[in-house]
Amino acid sequence: MKILVINGSPKKDKSDTMHITRAFLDGMNEVAHNEIKIITAIDKHIEYCTGCFACMLGGGECIHHDDMRGILEEILDSDLLIWSYPLYCYGMPAPLKALLERTLPLSRMTMQKVGDRYEHVGQADFSHLKYVMICGCGFPNSQHNFEPAVMQFERCFPNEHTIITVPESPMFNAPEAAAVTEPRLNLIRKAGREYAESGTIGEDLLKEITSPMIPEEQYAQIVNGTVN
Template sequence: MKILVINGSPKKEKSDVMHITRAFLDGMNDAEENEVKIIHAVDQHIEYCTGCFSCMRNGGECVHHDDMRGILEEILDSDLLIWSYPLYCYGMPAPMKALLDRTLPLSSMAMHKVGDRYEHVGQADFSHLRYVMICGCGFPNSKHNFEPAVAQFKLCFPNNHTIITVPESPMFNAPEAQIVTIPRLEKIKDAGRQFAKDFTIRDELMAEITSPMIPEDQYAQIVNGTVQ
């Protein structure tokens, strides 16, 4: 399987969330060896979408000539897209959002009704793609934090998606927290192994990997204690 990881964190490989993503990939590779490529959105030359819709009218040809053309080719050549990013203002970081906006050439101006909503008709065949969202945040819980990002992801990728949201994610970059982060990463590897078999993660395991690693009030006290 060809897996394309789009890392939205400006920290690149040092991203808190990339610890989670790498564990998930390790689990997938335990089940079956995959071809994995990681793109750091912050390293790419991606101009902002101007909303001119030229790409949607002219067979996918964008007015910008930058790295996005090659990224679109890699997306279409992949079997699985993993969107890995930390929560920024209840959404994705700006470099990743610019990349997502520039996937517009995959769609045309024409639209059709799917269920109770309208969607643009594709200019390319990406029906084979599956999508995973792996998102972490610095708050100690998931409630009233991930909902906007999850809603956006489901609307952008309504089919074949899996969503993993992890609170307290800065702990993955804290060596002193390994007593709780190492067991959690092992569970995330298990999730990768399950996903590799049938593209699902059992509800019980998903509940475990998306829950706080330490009590919420304890986490908040630790964070507040580091504020100068």
């Protein structure tokens, strides 16, 4: 399988969330070898979409001549896209959002009704693609934090998507927290194996992964520097 990981963290390789993503990939590779490429959004020259719609009306050609043309080719050549990013203002970091918006050339201006909503008709064939969202946040709880990012991902990729959200993710970059982070990474590796085998992750396993690693109050005290 060709897997394209789009790392949306401005921290690049030091991303808290990339610890989760690497564990997921390790689990997938235990089942079968995968060809993996990682793109770090902040390292790429990606101009902002101007909403001119030239790409949607003119055969997929964007007015900007930057790194996005090659990224679109990488996307279409992949089997699985993993969007790995930390939660910024309840959504994507700006470099990743700019990349997502510049995928507009994959669609036409014309619309079709799918279920109870309208979608743009594809200008390129990306029906073979599957999508995984892996998102970490610095808050101690999942509820009332990830919902906006999850809804956006579900709207952008309504089919063949899997979503993993992990609170307390800064702990993955803290060696002293290994006693609680390693068991969580093992669960994520298990999720990677399940996904490689079946294309899904069991609800019970996802519930374990998305739960706090330590009690919420204890985590908040550590972050606030108020632990005795």
